[in-house]
Amino acid sequence: MKMQRGSYFRRIIWVGIVVGLVLISAGAYCGDVTEVEIGGITSLSGVAAPWGIGMNNVWQLAIDEINNGGKWWKKKGFTVNGKKYNWKLKTYDHAFDAGKAVSAANRLINRDRVKIIFAFDGGMIKAFQPISEKAKVITVAYASPGKDYINPKNFYTWMYGIDCMAAVIFYPWLEKNTDIRRIAILEPDHWTGHTTEAASRFGISKTKLEIVFDDFFPADMTDFYPILTRIIQKKPDLIDIGNVDPAARALIVKQARELGFKGPMYIITPDIANLKSVAGWENCEKLYFAPYDTQLTEGQKYVKDMYVKRFGEENWIGAISYIFWDYAFWLSEAIEKAGTFDTTTVCNVLEKMKLKSIYGEPAYFAGKGYYGINRMPLYPYNISQVQNGKLVQVISGAYATYLK
Amino acid sequence: MELHELVQNVVNAISIGSIYALLALGLTLLFSIMDILFFAHGAMYMLGAYATYYFCTKFGWNYFVAIPLVILLIGTFGTLIEKGLFRPIRNDHVAIIFLGIALNWFLESAGFIVFGLRPKPVASAFPGKLQFLGSTISWERAVVVIIGMIAVFSLYFFLMRSRLGLGLRAFAEDPEAAELQGISNDHVCSLGFFIGCGLAALAGLLVAPIFIITPAMGSHAVLISLLVIGLGGLGSIPGALLSAFIIGSIESFGTAYLGANITWGLIFIFVVVFLTIRPTGILGVERE
Numbered sequence: 001m002k003m004q005r006g007s008y009f010r011r012i013i014w015v016g017i018v019v020g021l022v023l024i025s026a027g028a029y030c031g032d033v034t035e036v037e038i039g040g041i042t043s044l045s046g047v048a049a050p051w052g053i054g055m056n057n058v059w060q061l062a063i064d065e066i067n068n069g070g071k072w073w074k075k076k077g078f079t080v081n082g083k084k085y086n087w088k089l090k091t092y093d094h095a096f097d098a099g100k101a102v103s104a105a106n107r108l109i110n111r112d113r114v115k116i117i118f119a120f121d122g123g124m125i126k127a128f129q130p131i132s133e134k135a136k137v138i139t140v141a142y143a144s145p146g147k148d149y150i151n152p153k154n155f156y157t158w159m160y161g162i163d164c165m166a167a168v169i170f171y172p173w174l175e176k177n178t179d180i181r182r183i184a185i186l187e188p189d190h191w192t193g194h195t196t197e198a199a200s201r202f203g204i205s206k207t208k209l210e211i212v213f214d215d216f217f218p219a220d221m222t223d224f225y226p227i228l229t230r231i232i233q234k235k236p237d238l239i240d241i242g243n244v245d246p247a248a249r250a251l252i253v254k255q256a257r258e259l260g261f262k263g264p265m266y267i268i269t270p271d272i273a274n275l276k277s278v279a280g281w282e283n284c285e286k287l288y289f290a291p292y293d294t295q296l297t298e299g300q301k302y303v304k305d306m307y308v309k310r311f312g313e314e315n316w317i318g319a320i321s322y323i324f325w326d327y328a329f330w331l332s333e334a335i336e337k338a339g340t341f342d343t344t345t346v347c348n349v350l351e352k353m354k355l356k357s358i359y360g361e362p363a364y365f366a367g368k369g370y371y372g373i374n375r376m377p378l379y380p381y382n383i384s385q386v387q388n389g390k391l392v393q394v395i396s397g398a399y400a401t402y403l404k
Numbered sequence: 405m406e407l408h409e410l411v412q413n414v415v416n417a418i419s420i421g422s423i424y425a426l427l428a429l430g431l432t433l434l435f436s437i438m439d440i441l442f443f444a445h446g447a448m449y450m451l452g453a454y455a456t457y458y459f460c461t462k463f464g465w466n467y468f469v470a471i472p473l474v475i476l477l478i479g480t481f482g483t484l485i486e487k488g489l490f491r492p493i494r495n496d497h498v499a500i501i502f503l504g505i506a507l508n509w510f511l512e513s514a515g516f517i518v519f520g521l522r523p524k525p526v527a528s529a530f531p532g533k534l535q536f537l538g539s540t541i542s543w544e545r546a547v548v549v550i551i552g553m554i555a556v557f558s559l560y561f562f563l564m565r566s567r568l569g570l571g572l573r574a575f576a577e578d579p580e581a582a583e584l585q586g587i588s589n590d591h592v593c594s595l596g597f598f599i600g601c602g603l604a605a606l607a608g609l610l611v612a613p614i615f616i617i618t619p620a621m622g623s624h625a626v627l628i629s630l631l632v633i634g635l636g637g638l639g640s641i642p643g644a645l646l647s648a649f650i651i652g653s654i655e656s657f658g659t660a661y662l663g664a665n666i667t668w669g670l671i672f673i674f675v676v677v678f679l680t681i682r683p684t685g686i687l688g689v690e691r692e
Contacts, residue, residue, distance in 0.1 A: 045513055046620055050521040189665050217664040220624040222615045223423070225416045226659035233409060233660075247523040247616045258533055258542045259412075271522075278525040278616055314520030 033077055033084045036341075038063065038328070039108035039137075040091030041101055041128070042120040048096055048245065052120055054317035055142060056091050058324035059118055061306055063087040066332050071302055078332040081339050087328065090114070096190075098127035109135045115341055116331055118324070122146055123191030129154060136343045140327045144195030144243060152373045156343060158350075159367070159376040161323045161359075162400050163268045166290040167203025167242070169381055169398045170266065174238070175207040177394075180264070184213035184236035186227065186252070188244055193219070196243035196268070202370075212236050221248070224255045232261050238288075239265045246271040246318060250278035257283040264288055264385070271318025272391075284386045291359070292319060292384040294393045299325070299358035325358045326377070355379070360397070408538025413656045415536065419545045421652030422552035423611060427625050428632035428644045429556060430603030433563075436639030437576045437596040440497060443504030444485070445629060446622025447511035448601040452478050452608025453617045454515070457524045460612075467529035467613075474609045475602040482601025483594045491593065508622065515619025524617040548610045555606060556645050559599075563641070572596060576639075635675050637688020646686055 040059055043052030067086040069076040077084045090112055092104035101119075105128035108114045115137060119125050122143030132139045133154050141149075142160045150159055174180055185200050187193035193216055204211060212234045217227055231239060239256065241249050249267055253275065256265070264286035267275075272292070275284050293300070300322050308316055334350040335341060350365070351374050357363035359379040367376035380397035431445045452474055459470035489507070493499045530543035563569035574582040575592040583589055607625075615621070632651060636643030651671055658667030679685065 045509075045516075046623070049516055049620060050523070050618065053516060053521055215663050215665075218668050221664065222621070222624070223420055225419065226413070226656045227664050229409070229412050229416060230660045247618055250523070250525075251616055259540055274523060278523065312520065314522055317521060 033086050035086050035088045037090050037112050037114050038087045039105075039112065039114040039117040040089055040119070041094055041104045041108070041117060041124065042091060043096050044091070044093035046095045048121070050247070050317055051245065051320070052093070054315065054321060055118075055120060055324045056089075057307060057311050057315065058303070058321050059091070059328065060089055061303065061310070062325050062328035063089050066328060072299060073329060073332075078336050080335055080341065087332070094120075094124050096121070096124070098124055101125075102128045102131065104128075105131050109137050115343055116140070118142075118327065121190070121192055122149065122195055125149060125157070126191065129157060132156065138331070138343050138347065140331075142324070144192045144199060146191070146195040146198070147371055150367070150371045150373070150375050152371075155373070156347060157375065158327075160327065162376055162378060162381060163243075163290065163320075163323065165199050165203075165370075165376070165400055166268060166381060166383070167200045167240075168206065168400050169203075169395060170288065170290055170383055171200075171203040171207050171209060173383075173395055173398075175209055180209070180237040182210050182212045182235065182237045183240055184231045184234060184238070185211060185215075185240045185242075186213070186231065186244070187216050187242065188219040188221075188248070189216035190219050192243050200240050200242060219245075222251065224248075224252050225259065228252070228256050228259050228261070232256075232259055237263055239263070241265055242268045246274050246320075247278075250275050253279035253283055253287065262286075266290070269318065269320035269323070271320070273316075274318065281386075281389065285389070287386050288383060288394075289319075289385070289391070290383040291381050292391065292393075293359075293382045294384055294391045297358060297360055303358060322358050326355070326363075330355055330377075351375075366400070409660075411537040412539035413660050415539045415541050416660075417649070417653040417656035418549055419541060419652075420655055421649035422549040423607075423614075424628055424632050424652055425556060425645050425648035426548070426552045426603070426607040426610060428629040428636070428648060429559060429641070430600040430607070431626070431629045432633040432636070432639055432641060432644045433559065433603065434596055434600040435633065436641070437572050438494075438593060439576075439639075440490075440500045441504065441630070442597075442600060443501065443626060444507040444511065445504075445600070445604050446624075446626030447508045447515075448478055448482060448604035448622075449608040449625050450515060450617075450619060450622035451481065451511070452605030453526075453612040453621065454519055454524065454608075455605065456609045456612040457526050457617050460526050460529075461524070471606075471609060474605050478605030478608075479598040479602035482597040482604075485601075486593055486597035490597070491590065494593065508626065512619050512622060519619060526612040526617065528613045530613075542614075544613050548614065551606075551610055555603065556641065559603070560641050568595065631671070631675060633685075635678060635685055637685030640685065640687040643685055643687030650686075 040056055042056055043049055065073045067077055077086045094101035094104055101124035108117055117137055117139045119139055120142045125141045125143055126149050129149055133156055136156055139157045141157060183204060185197055187197045213231050213236060241252050266288045268290050270289045270292060303325050334346050334353060338345045338349045355363035355377060357379040363377055363379035365374040366378045368374050378399055382393055383395035384391045384393045434440060434442045455474045455477055456470055459465045460467055489503060528544045530547050533540050533542045534546055571587045572592055574587055579589055632647045633644050636647030654671050655667055658670055
């Protein structure tokens, strides 16, 4: 009986030791990786929700890639001074309301204590920028790049890609290589539309092309017959509908063809599937797409496959998706290199980094020539045209040299 | 201004006016019968368009087969909404407005989850275009004009000449007296919602091949509808028709000669000034 009791106690002690060791090691493991929140402010409801939800999905994919490791980010998490960190994305909806964007920024900065915010649309960013700049929070803006918020005074605000500034590549090429001379510009009447129009004007100002029409339309417009009637009367050779949202641009292409416009149009970040199904591929003949790679890079294929597998083909928002991938990696790398989360140091490191981009390499920050500060990533840029029903790359690996 | 430009702008005005009239028809009917502004009207329009997408594009059914099915489906859904959500608060007009707005937002947000982010197209059942005095209009728009007019006049004659329409009008005039005459308020409200939502679905169905289908399409539509029925006179079907064509004409000519943004500013100023001078709208009557 005594022996039995001794053996019983020994078993309990052994089990206790094993459980204790497991708990201690688990605790040590958990304590090893610290979760850091990263903010998102975008449009998760309303007219621009397809863009907002789509970009949030890509932010989440990038963050999961960093946390779990994968083909693009080959380790798990990121390390600062020997300590491992993971990201956690926290996104708020602004529903295209500047007041809500400010509330979201206040919550992210003052309550959630984030150091980085990914955000959508210049109007929203302009609204909360005084708060984010004062708090030294890095804001990565998906918006058309206006000089009034990308400038040396706004040290912590960064731009996504050069799509909106692609006009500086496109128009000089157009003048040199085609007979197109008369340009009509049509953009939606919101911040992004206005700054894209300014970028187009800037690109055209580097050429002898003539702007024969330049106007904005209410962002929720669906019937473009009246405005297209007016444009067609001006006899343009090309209609620039650069940053119109994917649904509206497909309608514009369809309705312009119905009204008899046969010339080319210029579109930034096209959703080809949407254009095909809404406008009809035959109506897309002669359209210019910037950027559109007839041959996707390995990174683009990787992201698209992951996205479609996780969120479904129905929710793929087209070429615009790629732009939201890179920054999470660049910032993680910059923080690792800086050895601190101090945003001033991180910005200084990031500005000088050689970047690995989903669009290809070399990639680096530029923009000083236009904004007075290097806050826009430059990478090889491609523009395609639909010729006889096929996408043909007409500009390959170009750099926006005017921005350097 | 050359003749073909003028004709094109007139054609655009008629096309836009017909679409706006169709959008506003169900909303003005519900207001005329039940005295409520049904803010989820836009969501019914959106669901009508999506139902058309699923029947025609996904299942490959004929567009003409889809027409009665879509109206029946969304009309029945409207009846269920009336029975489940609106009937318990029928007499509380403020609560009804908030419920309508909430329902519109809910259905719009649910739409992104259920239908996905990508806009949906519906292939045209009437391909090709019509040339007229140097102007162009697609056949699908011409069909909207024709069906829109048929819908407006059918509804008008239904209300004025049929027994059911008489019942609806009696209810609109005095619900208590109508009930004493054997007209069930519950049935009238169900019928009103069925027709109102069915008309929203018809609008969605007809514009599906012209525009593009997204879950957010209803919010803009309901705003335009409110503008139309406000100018036309709340509850007046002929007023809504007239107002739709006035707004369509200002939009068409204004956009062509002044610019899109300033035109919408002008439309709002016009409506505000008109309603300040004549609060009942063009053909509205003073209500108790």
